[in-house]
Amino acid sequence: MAIGEVHLALLLSGPRHGYDIKRAHDAWFPAERPLAFGQVYATLGRLVRDGHAEVVGTHSEGGPERTVYAITGSGRERLLTWLDEPAPPAGTTGEEIIRKTVVALHSTTSGADAERVLSAQRAAHLRRMRQLQRRSTEQPGGDVDLAVRLADRHALLHLDADLRWLEEAAEALRAQPPAASTTSTTTTTTPTTTPDDQEPQP
Amino acid sequence: MSPDRPSSPDVLAEPAHPLVRLAGLTHAHGRTPALRGVDLEVGAGTAVAVTGASGSGKSTLLHVAAGLLQPDAGSVQLLGHDLARLDDAERAQLRRRDVGIVLQYGQLVPDLPLLDGVALPLLLDGSALGPARDASRAALAGVGLADAEDAVPAELSGGQAQLAAVARALVAQPHLVLADEPVASLDPAGAALALDLLWGVVARGGALVLVTHDNVLAARCDREVRLAHGGVQHDLDLR
Numbered sequence A: 001m002a003i004g005e006v007h008l009a010l011l012l013s014g015p016r017h018g019y020d021i022k023r024a025h026d027a028w029f030p031a032e033r034p035l036a037f038g039q040v041y042a043t044l045g046r047l048v049r050d051g052h053a054e055v056v057g058t059h060s061e062g063g064p065e066r067t068v069y070a071i072t073g074s075g076r077e078r079l080l081t082w083l084d085e086p087a088p089p090a091g092t093t094g095e096e097i098i099r100k101t102v103v104a105l106h107s108t109t110s111g112a113d114a115e116r117v118l119s120a121q122r123a124a125h126l127r128r129m130r131q132l133q134r135r136s137t138e139q140p141g142g143d144v145d146l147a148v149r150l151a152d153r154h155a156l157l158h159l160d161a162d163l164r165w166l167e168e169a170a171e172a173l174r175a176q177p178p179a180a181s182t183t184s185t186t187t188t189t190t191p192t193t194t195p196d197d198q199e200p201q202p
Numbered sequence B: 001m002s003p004d005r006p007s008s009p010d011v012l013a014e015p016a017h018p019l020v021r022l023a024g025l026t027h028a029h030g031r032t033p034a035l036r037g038v039d040l041e042v043g044a045g046t047a048v049a050v051t052g053a054s055g056s057g058k059s060t061l062l063h064v065a066a067g068l069l070q071p072d073a074g075s076v077q078l079l080g081h082d083l084a085r086l087d088d089a090e091r092a093q094l095r096r097r098d099v100g101i102v103l104q105y106g107q108l109v110p111d112l113p114l115l116d117g118v119a120l121p122l123l124l125d126g127s128a129l130g131p132a133r134d135a136s137r138a139a140l141a142g143v144g145l146a147d148a149e150d151a152v153p154a155e156l157s158g159g160q161a162q163l164a165a166v167a168r169a170l171v172a173q174p175h176l177v178l179a180d181e182p183v184a185s186l187d188p189a190g191a192a193l194a195l196d197l198l199w200g201v202v203a204r205g206g207a208l209v210l211v212t213h214d215n216v217l218a219a220r221c222d223r224e225v226r227l228a229h230g231g232v233q234h235d236l237d238l239r
């Protein structure tokens, strides 16, 4: 479950309140269902409980009072550890590979090494693809059950699609160095008008 | 001291001996840098995929490794022979005898019927016509071109020419094959045939360096060396 790590990534560039996190999340992952506020606050509560995030103030300018959260040192460590573990090469598109790659691309100025994340993911995929091909071509008896062969082929081609997407993502990373993140370390004085300073560049 | 005739080291008896050792390879096409210090060692019984975006230097690497282009800096050793220490004739002989090369756009001698075109590495190496043609026939049959031995390259489809280039690369039963997108223009059946033959070299204890942009094919190899901007981005053991 990567949603906690995604929240941590959204806090990397500076403290935010829940509404801000929800908006930034929905901008990073336009293909996913928008985050529900309940889920945001439940996730933040869990991160605080585990010491990965902390409450650093409140923010109430021109609206309801909102709690502002910041990432902790342990949260940062947790995030980088998660980025360093490739998503399981499942063969059917899991959300994790998308989450991890998008987070890596967005967080690369904050200590994550997106190229390394992409390389490790490629390695995990290629190794799995190699296993799948060997099972089909080097079965001791020579005969591989047709159903197994077809299932392996399905997995293989989906992993190939993942890899092509990863290549495009890496290309995008190289073509577009991430914008300097506006580190709003102020809490109670955060302007209300632009809660969404982390939207990806057009 | 360069030997008169490069002798083939016994790769089967010496599995750890690298069949390819590239060190600090640098090459520019005029002012366009294509390789910036590439190191690569390939041991016996290994298939290595060379991948990377187009323009990353894959073909240049293969040409320099094959001795078809001179490096600006760095060294190339094939089967224990430092190419810089061989003269042109010795280099050519090493290639004909022990190194099969398949280039990206399969290049066959234009006016030669396939039977002799594929036999050429053997003929140039002093083999008698009869045995050379027998080996050529077997190689052509192996790639499904038994019926095309009298055809000249202009009469072949792109895929057939590519298959013939694979047959020619394998006719001398080399220990090492350097191939640049050898199956890119083949249909699935032709590709499967060619790949099985190329992997036969690996199974016999030789080595295969395979330039490809195909992830599935890269994943069939034992290693992936990925190039970016003429450098090695990563060198992954896939086993």
Ligand SMILES: Nc1ncnc2c1ncn2[C@@H]1O[C@H](COP(=O)(O)OP(=O)(O)O)[C@@H](O)[C@H]1O
Pocket (backbone or CB within 6 Å): B029, B030, B032, B033, B034, B052, B053, B054, B055, B056, B057, B058, B059, B060, B061
């Ligand atoms: N004959 C040539 N003349 C000038 N530049 C070349 C030549 N061949 C390749 N290049 C350049 O060298 C770089 C590497 O090319 P190449 O080795 O063909 O890459 P790849 O095979 O990975 O597509 C590219 O920038 C390419 O434009």
Ligand SMILES: [Mg+2]
Pocket (backbone or CB within 6 Å): B058, B059, B060, B104
């Ligand atoms: Mg090329």
